[in-house]
Amino acid sequence: METTDAPIHQAPLHPGLPFFGNTLAFLRDPLGTLCTLQRNHDRIVHLRIGGRHQYLVFRPEDTKHILQENHRNYGRSPAFDVLKIFLGNGLLTSDGDFWRRQRRLAQPAFHRQKLAALAQTMVSETADWLDELNRQDLKKSVNVSQAFMDVTMRIVCKTLFGSDTIGKLDGLSGALDSLNYLANKRMLSPIRFPYTWPTPNNLRSKRARMQVDSFIYGLIDQRRQHHEAKDDLLGMLLSAEDEETGERMSNQQLRDECVTIFSAGHETTAVSMAWTIHLLTKHPDVLARLQAESQSVLGDARIPAPDAFRSLTYTLQVVQESLRLYPPAWILSRRAHNDDHIGSYTIPTGDTALLCPYLLHRDPLNWPDPERFDPDRFAPGGPKENLHSYAYLPFGGGPRLCIGNQFALMELQILLSMFVRSFNFKALANQRIIPKPLITLRPNQPIRVILS
Numbered sequence: 001m002e003t004t005d006a007p008i009h010q011a012p013l014h015p016g017l018p019f020f021g022n023t024l025a026f027l028r029d030p031l032g033t034l035c036t037l038q039r040n041h042d043r044i045v046h047l048r049i050g051g052r053h054q055y056l057v058f059r060p061e062d063t064k065h066i067l068q069e070n071h072r073n074y075g076r077s078p079a080f081d082v083l084k085i086f087l088g089n090g091l092l093t094s095d096g097d098f099w100r101r102q103r104r105l106a107q108p109a110f111h112r113q114k115l116a117a118l119a120q121t122m123v124s125e126t127a128d129w130l131d132e133l134n135r136q137d138l139k140k141s142v143n144v145s146q147a148f149m150d151v152t153m154r155i156v157c158k159t160l161f162g163s164d165t166i167g168k169l170d171g172l173s174g175a176l177d178s179l180n181y182l183a184n185k186r187m188l189s190p191i192r193f194p195y196t197w198p199t200p201n202n203l204r205s206k207r208a209r210m211q212v213d214s215f216i217y218g219l220i221d222q223r224r225q226h227h228e229a230k231d232d233l234l235g236m237l238l239s240a241e242d243e244e245t246g247e248r249m250s251n252q253q254l255r256d257e258c259v260t261i262f263s264a265g266h267e268t269t270a271v272s273m274a275w276t277i278h279l280l281t282k283h284p285d286v287l288a289r290l291q292a293e294s295q296s297v298l299g300d301a302r303i304p305a306p307d308a309f310r311s312l313t314y315t316l317q318v319v320q321e322s323l324r325l326y327p328p329a330w331i332l333s334r335r336a337h338n339d340d341h342i343g344s345y346t347i348p349t350g351d352t353a354l355l356c357p358y359l360l361h362r363d364p365l366n367w368p369d370p371e372r373f374d375p376d377r378f379a380p381g382g383p384k385e386n387l388h389s390y391a392y393l394p395f396g397g398g399p400r401l402c403i404g405n406q407f408a409l410m411e412l413q414i415l416l417s418m419f420v421r422s423f424n425f426k427a428l429a430n431q432r433i434i435p436k437p438l439i440t441l442r443p444n445q446p447i448r449v450i451l452s
């Protein structure tokens with residue numbers, strides 16, 4: 001990658017308003033603003049958002065430079081400070097040597113062989129959830145955005161805490177969900193009262209936090225005292241040993257990682273499922289091909305063998321294409337520790353680099369007819385295989401690549417194939433669904449479908 005030999009320039013500044021810079025444009029229409037910037041700038045643009053200098057890069061090779069080749073020059077951006085109040089110092093929010101050690105400890109829990117054990121839990125939770133959906137009055141429309149939120153929450157709680165959730169799942173997932181909701185709300189809010197003030201939201205989040213902590217700490221004590229070894233994620237994290245130092249995670253650290261995995265791991269998959277169903281309502285040919293695959297691979301068993309899901313190649317293509325058009329993590333940010341150079345442009349020390357999967361995934365230079373939903377882009381030997389590896393990054397890249405990426409792909413394949421095997425569905429009339437970029441890229445309103 002070219003770096004510093006060329007003369008150094010300031011990145012082009014996108015015109016904005018006095019004092020507010022580009023903040024209002026981003027608040028009003030973040031995706032529209034991003035697309036305009038991509039059309040008008042070639043490589044990098046300097047923005048002023050929320051009083052900070054931010055540098056948005058457009059090219060896959062520059063994204064790779066920041067996330068991978070020069071990753072040591074970058075840390076978490078200030079956006080993550082708010083999340084720390086809720087998630088603690090877990091994988092998502094921590095940085096530097098502490099993060100590196102945690103990642104080393106947690107990584108084995110997400111290895112392919114370990115995930116195979118969790119697949120069984122995903123399949124049986126999905127089967128129970130489908131039975132419940134089937135018992136609903138199918139003449140009424142179903143809010144699939146909410147339905148997928150429910151099932152992914154159950155899956156993440158069960159894979160984290162296994163049989164220990166029996167009889168407690170509703171209370172626990174409700175408290176975790178409140179904590180997550182309040183974290184998102186605080187992150188998006190322009191006015192943030194100090195966390196110590198007794199505002200209604202602060203009080204609610206403290207209550208939720210106490211409930212979550214008492215469950216998790218109780219469970220950790222019980223497992224440590226009785227030397228209980230379980231093959232859920234908490235069990236794997238409890239027994240993880242740093243291969244360099246032999247150290248294990250403290251109780252506080254285990255708690256922070258559990259809350260982080262819950263938070264990072266359920267809304268992303270739920271939102272992606274809702275988008276996929278939305279796309280399928282518009283592409284009955286793709287739905288028919290999916291249904292044929294799930295029927296032939298899974299057969300009629302209520303709980304198919306978890307191994308079978310590996311053969312669902314077209315289902316995986318549909319999941320990947322849906323993540324291309326609607327990447328839940330639509331923008332990523334990093335703070336530069338020192339000046340960095342993108343070609344002849346500088347990203348100055350202390351400023352923020354922005355990387356944008358949403359734009360990369362719709363760049364016509366890499367994705368012909370980018371708005372078209374075409375799962376065959378991801379067919380074996382298909383066009384995706386010839387692209388730059390950073391032209392497609394729903395799970396980020398470099399050392400901070402989503403630790404749950406294989407977990408998520410497996411879960412999405414299981415959910416999608418079992419759902420289309422059970423139901424036909426069509427869109428409700430008069431729904432105008434457009435993306436709404438919050439912390440994740442959500443639909444602007446819940447997606448409702450008629451099931452049959």
Ligand code: HEM
Nearest residue numbers: 091092264265268269328329394395396400402403404408
């Ligand atoms: C469709 C689903 C998912 C998407 C699109 C997604 C996306 C991402 C992305 C883009 C990052 C990197 C953020 C950055 O570089 O700043 C990330 C990090 C992370 N994700 Fe996921 N994720 C998904 C599902 C999951 C699941 C299921 C889990 C856990 C079970 C999970 C756990 C995490 C964690 C712990 C991190 C932080 C990793 C680190 O910094 O070391 N994610 N995710």
